[in-house]
Amino acid sequence: MSHAEHENPRQNVTFPATDAAGADHAHGYLAVPAAGRGPGVVVVQEWWGLTDHVVAIVDRLAAEGFVALAPDLYGGRTTHDAAEAMTFLRELPPERAARDLAGAVSYLEGHEAVTSGTVGAVGFCMGGAFVLSLAAQQGGRIGAAVPWYGLPADETDFSRLTAPVLGHYGESDASIPVEAVHATAERIRAQSGVEPELHVYPAGHAFYNDERPEAYDRASAELAWERTTGFLRRHLS
Template sequence: MSTDPAPHNVEFPSAGATAHGYLALPPAGHGPGVIVIQEWWGLTDHIKDITDRLARDGFVALAPDLYGRTVAHDSAEALRMMNALPTAQGVEQLEGAVTYLLSREETRGDTAGAVGFCMGGGFVISLAAADERISAAVPFYGVNRDGVPDFSHLKAEILGHYGELDEGVPPSSLVPIEEAIREGGSGIVPTFHLYAGAGHAFFNDGRPEAYHAEAAELAWARTLDFLHAQLDPKA
């Protein structure tokens, strides 16, 4: 498998079909792997930018396209597309992406990280619960749509970022998730950060009405430190 240093679209087998994604490689050409999971809008330029940023910081970053190369243009369409993707189906697609990412010669290690936003934040939690190859999970303002997952096989350390003013994913929604993780028997204690003055989608700099620069910068710094510590401790 040849190394192409430029970010590019890729195809790979997943869930019995051909899946698509956006892959970005680090300057060194190799590094730990991280899956980047889209918001309900789809694989947008914002998600690609996050993937590029992770690559620049030393990670082999893959953003799988859960909507099959379709992007929503308004919230009604995004809601329809999200609801058409059951959690179990999305997790199956993401597991295929993890297999592909870990199979690439540029990827170091036998586990990967996962970072996701909004809908993707919920998928981060569900994927970490289902796939023991995920060792570092970073949900941004996301919880599972279908209730609390079974965390009995959880191997991932979890670092979450949530806005104190988020009405869609209020801080109180984290309580059952944290309790289930603690009771799952893994011994893992999640870390959930709350950001004062920030609401939903505070990390999305493409949405001026939601973006909170101070919260976004702090959450990103914490995310990079966490991923390096979990996936690349010698960095």
């Protein structure tokens, strides 16, 4: 099934994403730095879809010198309604998301503007969970993994993960308890040997999302952003 069934004006690039059924394509939003070249980073959306907020994150990474790509995992659909977002998430087959994200990694690997030998992955909420799953699935193709307030399923196999991990979580996040964050970190450590770098902020869930004033925490958001860009620069070369 093509993702072109819903048009999203934020989409500006199409790339191959192959699954067991054969070749297909995915769409997304790509931004290249003013210098024309830089390390490659996949940005994984929240459960709201490829929204203006996600586009702004991609643009901000490009302004920091990265070639950033956000795949449109919902095929053009976006929402600001939590019930509808839950429906979109439930209708997203995990294998299709994995295919589209792997396709985004391949696209950046082959892009003439990308200077890094590996690709970074940054994701928020649902996207944070997908970042850790992607790093586990793709092994050495992912050079840095940065989940923001998201955790994958407990049964995720981290044995192939080699990327350094930087995680950002809120201490008052009711949906992602700090205990669950530490339990996931322990599984990563035990299965892969990677020691995750975790930061817990005096904030709740989605503290980077300035489209949601009830959640946004500017001080935590800016500190986590500074840590993220520094981490990506250190590990993507």
